[in-house]
Amino acid sequence: MGQGFLGYGSALLATVIWSGNFVVARAVAALIPPWQCNFWRWLVALAVILPFAWRGLRADWPGIRRHWAYLALMALLGVTLMNTLIYKAGQTTTSLNMALLVPTAPIVILVFSRLLYGEPITARRLAGMFLVICGVCLLVSRGDWDRLAHLRFTSGDVWALGGAFCFGLYSLFMRRRSHDVSALGFNVATFFLGLLFSLPFTVAEACLLPLPEPGPAVLISILYTGVGCSFLSFWLWTLAVDRIGPVRAGMVYYSLPLFAAAGSFLVLGERVTEAQIMGGCLVIGGILAATWPRHAASSTTKKGKTENADGTERDA
Structure with missing residues (x-):
């Protein structure tokens, strides 16, 4: 009971904190350009995490060198691109729309799980994907369906969908993370590489736009x-x-738009x-229809199979 309470409470608090990112993206959209906002964010994160990870980096270093290509891809998706696209979206769309569009990432996971791993897309998942597409169309059109015919690909909603696409791929490829690099070592490596990839774009943006x-x-x-x-x-x-496991924690994550809505109303009006x-x-x-585990009471679905947080099955 105590472990479950701690697990759900931790997942909920993490989701509440993450929801504030969309409010921040909207609030500082006119104050700091997206590349610079993203760069300084991850520089702070790297400075904070380094003291905790420093002792283990020596043991992680051989694995980091061995898996440098994988770590570079994860850094590009999760650090360099994902939040930069969210901050870009904040210039032209609302924080609530961003919070509603970014959690479509599990649909990206389902599609690419099929393409890359041959995992089946069931009728239940297809129905869920159809509902998500309808919801995205309604959000992008703001209820005016004629707007879809004149949708510009520079709109904030499309940037937010780009962020969701990156997060979906990041989450999908996380399944390939080797255990010879610790979680802290993995984050230090991706934070550092993501900042390195961001640096030329950040410098170019600082030269072309007024400094914040x-x-x-x-x-x-x-x-x-x-x-x-x-x-x-x-x-x-x-x-x-x-x-509580990735499945139940993932279900808590879907409450993110509720907290983003409250934050955007209270902070931004x-x-x-x-x-x-x-x-x-x-x-x-x-x-939820596409990713909810078939047996919600347990993450175990079949003999010898367990279900991931994205709704896909893997060997136990």
Whole structure:
């Protein structure tokens, strides 16, 4: 009972902290460009995590060298691109729309699990994907279906979907993580490589655009996302998965839009429209239909099989 309470509480707190990232993306959109916002966020995260990981880096170093290509791909998806696209989205769309679109990543996982691993897409998953697509269309159109015909590919909703695509691939390839690199070593390596990949784009952006003024809003936002969203939430999520497993922890993650809606209303004063409510219900309902384990009481589905947080099956 105590372990379950700690696990669910940790997952919920991590989700609440992550939901603030979308409020931050909207709040600082006019104050700091996306590449610079992302770079400073992960630099803070790297500085915070290094003291905890330093002792184990010597043991992790052979594995890091051996799997450098995989770590580089994960860094590109999870550190360099994903949140940069979210911050870019924050310039032209609402924080709630971003929070509703990014959790479509499990659908990306289902599709690429089929393409890369040959895992079946069942009728239940197809129905869920259909609901998600309808919800995304409703969110992007804001309830005006004629808007879809004139949708520009530079809109914030499309950038947010790009962030969801990166997160989906990142989560999918996480299954290939070798255990000869610890979790802390994995994060140090991906944080560092992601920052390295971001550096030329960050420098170019700083040369082409006016430099941001380091005011309180910018500094607080970078500290919040660096310490909270990148470091603290990672530790809480690891604790949650250890206690309740990835499936149940993943279900808690789908409450993210609710907290993002509350944050955007309280902090930014954004109005929640009927189209957003309907679209969000379709997105969340479709994701749950596609990924909810067949036997919710247990993550074990078949003899010798267990179910991942993304709803796919793997050998136990």
